[in-house]
Amino acid sequence: MSKLREPPSGELREVRDVPEAFAELVATEFLAARTRREGRFSMAVSGGDTARACYERLAMDSSIDWSSVDLFLGDERCVPADDVAANQRLVRESLVVPTGGVARLTPMCCDDPAAYAATIARLGEIDLVHLGLGPDGHTASLFPGSAALEAPGEALVLASEDPTGRNPYPRMTLTLPAIALGRLVVFTVAGPTKHGALERILGGEDLPAARVRAARVIWLCDRGAMQG
Numbered sequence: 001m002s003k004l005r006e007p008p009s010g011e012l013r014e015v016r017d018v019p020e021a022f023a024e025l026v027a028t029e030f031l032a033a034r035t036r037r038e039g040r041f042s043m044a045v046s047g048g049d050t051a052r053a054c055y056e057r058l059a060m061d062s063s064i065d066w067s068s069v070d071l072f073l074g075d076e077r078c079v080p081a082d083d084v085a086a087n088q089r090l091v092r093e094s095l096v097v098p099t100g101g102v103a104r105l106t107p108m109c110c111d112d113p114a115a116y117a118a119t120i121a122r123l124g125e126i127d128l129v130h131l132g133l134g135p136d137g138h139t140a141s142l143f144p145g146s147a148a149l150e151a152p153g154e155a156l157v158l159a160s161e162d163p164t165g166r167n168p169y170p171r172m173t174l175t176l177p178a179i180a181l182g183r184l185v186v187f188t189v190a191g192p193t194k195h196g197a198l199e200r201i202l203g204g205e206d207l208p209a210a211r212v213r214a215a216r217v218i219w220l221c222d223r224g225a226m227q228g
Contacts, residue, residue, distance in 0.1 A: 007201060008210045010217025014226050018190040019057035021220045026128060027063050029184055033127050040103055044074045044129040044174060047087035050190045051132055052094045059098035066099040074131060075141035075173035078110035085169060108172045117157035120178050129182035133189045137197045137207025141173035149208055151175035176211055185214040189221040195228035
């Protein structure tokens with residue numbers, strides 16, 4: 001077993017319940033943003049089982065004014081909007097519908113990455129970017145060996161796919177420069193199936209998730225992910 005250390009960027013927090021810790025952190029950031037400036041709170045959201053659990057718990061938080069929250073997708077599979085594999089469907093089911101609606105959910109359209117990139121560019125910054133961690137170390141749809149990992153600074157959204165074919169479907173994804181627009185990036189890593197990837201990142205391997213940089217990065221990891 002490699003010697004574990006802090007992630008290449010950010011703060012590692014071992015938590016008992018990842019969805020609970022995530023919801024508390026988002027609520028804190030929402031309230032801080034509301035006191036810092038008037039207007040809406042922007043959040044880039046993710047997909048996967050851990051993300052669903054996080055959003056279901058977050059939807060229960062009564063301290064957040066959901067009518068002032070703008071949601072953007074961190075990545076998407078190029079499937080119909082109502083497909084079970086679509087991240088936008090997951091977000092609608094687990095967060096938008098249970099909260100009674102948000103200010104705006106902006107889906108990704110795989111036919112026009114440039115339009116989504118322009119939307120992100122107009123934001124200038126994103127209050128919170130939520131990311132997961134795949135067993136291979138990918139995050140968003142930035143896979144090991146993917147050309148999207150080498151995106152120049154002006155390329156905020158790109159088409160992507162897993163070069164190994166293990167993760168199906170063509171994708172769209174925020175790039176590392178886009179993720180870097182986040183005032184806070186939050187990784188949620190839960191369960192022993194993620195231990196191997198987390199251990200490799202904390203051991204210093206150059207996996208996609210290890211390349212994420214932003215003003216603040218926090219890793220919320222439970223005991224299963226930390227210890228296997």
